[in-house]
Amino acid sequence: MSLATFAEDLGHGIGQIRLPLPFSGLKETNAYVIKGASGVTLIDCGVDDGPTRYALEGGLNELGFSLEDVTTLICTHLHPDHMGLAHRLVADGGIELVMHESTGASVERYDDWSILQRRLASLAAEHGAPPDFVARTAAAEPRPDWAGRGVAPGRGVSDGDQVAVDDDRFLEVIYTPGHDKAHICLLDSRTGALFSGDHVLPRITPVVVYGGEEDPLGTYLDSLGRIESMSLGLTYPAHGDILERGSLRARQIILHHERRLGAMIQEVKDQPKTAWQMVGQIFRPHLNTFEQRLALSETLAHLEYLRLRDNLTRSKDSGVWQYVRRSRRSSRT
């Protein structure tokens, strides 16, 4: 009987370490460890708190390593459940942090959540949210300690780059923006398996938020299409169970978004609605404020996707955007 509590040996020199999460919704982050001749590569490292550090060190020990053996830390993207602890591991010395090359420009946003909150509050106001929700969103909330601090990668990588993990083994960087614009997946040259971060997850669909940038959902769907076309099998996600068929899961997530896009067109086929009104119709009721923010942001990502492809049009009424289905007859004339 195994006494392992944090880690599992997955074979082919790969280990999985389950790191606890301090917030509701997701239970844990899966970190992965790959053994090399001259050190250990760690993929993602969880949040910055004591239980995570305890689980990481315990998991490494169960796999026959210690933190001192880790020479490379690759973080799939700039979210605290993937890189909260990174600044401490890098500061301890001896570990090179590898992330997408665009990450460095976003470190300020990582450290100052008020930038994102202010942007979301102004978006909420012009998309029909009630004043009390706008005020709650704009009010600065204390940034949790477990988010750690942003740290720029020692090595910025881009699509197609190879990160050596052993003498004859490397991880190929697959750039997959959408859930986060700096998101990367990693393809194992030895096994053909994919480390998918949050890009492709089992059972749940990763949030795609709109913060005023152009077409995040289109970017995400393009990145999913790429994973689908790679005909991938074994896929190691950062949350939940290992996927047997990663490309199939990518297809399922594309279909989920296509269904939601279709439902949104139906909602506004006869009369204009605000994004806030759509949230009430598309998502389940009784969301808390945090969930409402995500739902509004995700709804906007879908509405803007449809607007940019001429399915919807929008107009401003008393300072608030209203979306409506674009009339096919008028678009032809």
Ligand SMILES: [Zn+2]
């Ligand atoms: Zn994420």
Ligand SMILES: [Zn+2]
């Ligand atoms: Zn995550």
